[in-house]
Amino acid sequence: MAEKFIKTQALYDFLGLEPFILLGCLIAVAWIFYKFFLGEATEERHRSIRNHFRTLMRHFMALSFLFVFFIFLNSSGSQITEAHRITPYIALITYIWGNVVFVKTSRLIVLQYLFLGSMKHGVPLLLVNIFSLILSIVLTFWGISHIFGLEIGPLMATSAAASVILGLALQDTLGNLFAGISLQVDRNFEIGDWLEIVSGIQKTVGQVREITWRSTTLVGFSDELITLPNRFMANAQISNFSPPENPIVRRLIFRIAYGENVELAKQVLERVAAGIGEIRGIPAPWAYVSDTTENWVELKIIYFIDSYGSQFAIGDKIFTRGIDALKSHNIKLARQVIDISGTRGASTQET
Template identity: 75%
Template sequence: MAEKFINIQALYAMLELEPYILLGCLIVIAWVFYKFFLKEATDERHKIIRGHFRILIRHFVILSFLFVTFIFMQSSEAQLGRFTRFTPYVAMLIFIWGNVVFVKTSRLIVLQYMFLGSMKHGVPLLLVNIFSLILSIVLTLWGVTKIFGVELGPLLATSAAASIILGLALQDTLGNLFAGISLQVDRNFEIGDWLEINAGGQKATGQVREMTWRSVTLVGFSDEMITFPNRSMASAQISNFSPPDHPILRRHIFRLAYGTNIGHAKQVLEHAVAGIGDVRGIPAPWSVVSDFTENWIELKILYFIDHYSAQFTIADKVYSRGIEALNAAGIKFARQVVELSDTNPNHGSSKL
């Protein structure tokens, strides 16, 4: 029965000992790569990679059992009798399982290679998934051609119209897919980065949590989930507040009473903000006069921080320390002045 559908001679030729040994060597190479090049990865990343290795080893053990069974059945055809008719099916199962192990091993190697450039935040899985999908399709088409003898050329030619219809139906999906590939190739941001996105009038701020084939997911300051399609992200204006070695500049305003000693007020404010542990000492905080009127002087304090997510907590400390330091130095804050005018020329204006 199996001979009608399967090219048994070609199938058996693929199940030699050499491909099995090469597959085992590929797994060993993946393990050696992990042990020597990913020592500095975080504990969470080590846990993820080891989980992939455990799954891969289980699959290889099952493949080994099937391979040994196949060899036994080939060498014992006379003793097995009618049970030898199951040998082609076992061989087919080994071929499929071997392809699964090969795809998983190749995927793991690519995943580890990408970890080299992003050990801190992790790796977006879109490119890894696309690689696995393409490799699986290639192996499937190759297996269909070699084992079942199906000529794919005429089949692909007659399916051109169906491909056009399918492409039009999946236009948005494919657009998001290729936009996602472009985003990950450009690497303008990574998982864990804080972004401010302005896309078509829609503005959002959050930390990148996930990058899939369809969208980018952010987590906002209130732990809300924000999802942007990849096509929107590709055309959006994106501000990244998490690049390495680039501290984030923040500023706050203090309004002081007119006539305040500006030089003394600057020193007091700069010293107070410099004493906050979350504020960078280099560059040091500095203050400038940003505006003034006849009633108040606007003093702006500028400082650098390292973590965008902590800006509100740090801002609270800056305001609190600044107010306490200015009050302790006897520097008065501006008061709201309201002028009331009377339309009667016999009465003068008054101030409150």
């Protein structure tokens, strides 16, 4: 009965020894790529990749069992009636399982290749999932055409109306999907980058954690998870504070009392900033006079950092160490002065 629906000869020809060996070689290529090119990955990434390989090997062992079972049934099918009946179904299961192993192996190779270019933070799974989906659809249509003997053209034509209805129902989901693809193609940011997203009066700041089919997930300063739809991301103004080679510029203000040694104060603040490990030595921190009044002189210290997420902790170190260093050099900080004017005269109160 199976011969009525399945082209058994075409299926049996495909389940030869050569495709099985080629699939095993493809898994070996993925393993060799991992061993030779991803040795510098973090331990967490190594565990993740090894888990992928363990899952892949379990599927390949199951495929090997099905393949050997099919070979046995096919060779003894003419002598055993029951074997002749179930052989096409075992062959079909073996073919489907082989496609699963092929898709998983190809997906793992693509994942490792993309990870090679972003070994520090990892890669978004969106592109890998899209590749797996497209490959699965191609293999499914190929199997329907060659094994079941169905014409794909008329089948796709009759499903056009259903596709339109499904597209309208999934309009938002598809919009987020294609927006996510465009974000990945443009590569304006990657996983691990610190972003500032502005849309109207809404402003969101966080570090990119993942890009999925529907949304982009960020981690905020307080480790809160922020989920933004990809369509929102595509239409917003995005500032990336994690460029590859450009440091992040930050500045802090100190006010010293008028009449103090300004040059000494600038040197003290520059030495303090240069002594903090998170601050770049090149370009070196530098201080300058940005404003002055009859009561105080405003000094601004400019410094360069690599981690946008550490800016507040670094700023706190500069403040506390800078104040202590100025005091140790007998440089007085400015005090707030409030002028109180009355009808009989003016007086000055110092707080």
